[in-house]
Amino acid sequence: MLTPPDPFWLRAMQLADIPAVREVDRLSFPTPARAGLFEHELDGNKIAHYQVLGVAETIIGFAGFWLIADEVHVSTIATHPTWRGRGLGELLLLNLLFQAYTLPATMVTLEVRHSNKVAQALYHKYQFAEVGSRPRYYRDTGEDALLMTVPLLNARYHQFLENQQVKLLQRLQSEA
Numbered sequence: 001m002l003t004p005p006d007p008f009w010l011r012a013m014q015l016a017d018i019p020a021v022r023e024v025d026r027l028s029f030p031t032p033a034r035a036g037l038f039e040h041e042l043d044g045n046k047i048a049h050y051q052v053l054g055v056a057e058t059i060i061g062f063a064g065f066w067l068i069a070d071e072v073h074v075s076t077i078a079t080h081p082t083w084r085g086r087g088l089g090e091l092l093l094l095n096l097l098f099q100a101y102t103l104p105a106t107m108v109t110l111e112v113r114h115s116n117k118v119a120q121a122l123y124h125k126y127q128f129a130e131v132g133s134r135p136r137y138y139r140d141t142g143e144d145a146l147l148m149t150v151p152l153l154n155a156r157y158h159q160f161l162e163n164q165q166v167k168l169l170q171r172l173q174s175e176a
């Protein structure tokens, strides 16, 4: 787990975090996670790994992934709207990528709404490539999903992550 500068912190999600996580989730997605989903992910899904991001006493973001064979699939990532645009979504993604790298997973995949240009920009920044599309993947709006992946197991990408970490932690430190 990365250690961001004070007052931010990252750790594994716990059951007691779920009410705060659900609030960020509700503010972040067109259709919030169904009741009981996070409880199941933490207690009943052995392949699931979830992290929370906090500032002081408050949870302001979270991310989750499933390890399927040797691939990591990002299941969710969100920051509280009040805290967006400060590098914190990037912190959650970078932390997830380091976790994936050390498992070790060979690649990371995810789905993102075609209209979600902000999230796509974040994934492009981390060298995810668009490899396909899943028609009408999102049942709430009928929107297509863009499938994006990045291969992990190469030294150059690991060096890129290390460099990004230095830059991002400096940014968070200077803006804290």
Ligand SMILES: CC(C)(COP(=O)(O)OP(=O)(O)OC[C@H]1O[C@@H](n2cnc3c(N)ncnc32)[C@H](O)[C@@H]1OP(=O)(O)O)[C@@H](O)C(=O)NCCC(=O)NCCS
Residues within 6 Å of the ligand: 028, 029, 076, 077, 078, 079, 080, 083, 084, 085, 086, 087, 088, 089, 090, 091, 111, 112, 113, 116, 117, 118, 119, 121, 122, 125
């Ligand atoms: C996607 C999300 C997690 C990004 O978090 P964030 O804290 O706002 O993002 P950051 O400040 O860390 O920005 C990281 C990068 O994202 C992209 N980005 C962030 N805000 C952006 C904006 N308004 N316009 C375009 N790109 C943007 C940029 O590439 C940015 O890098 P930069 O700082 O070098 O420009 C956040 O917007 C969110 O929770 N959205 C709702 C939930 C969601 O859509 N999750 C993704 C599901 S696939």
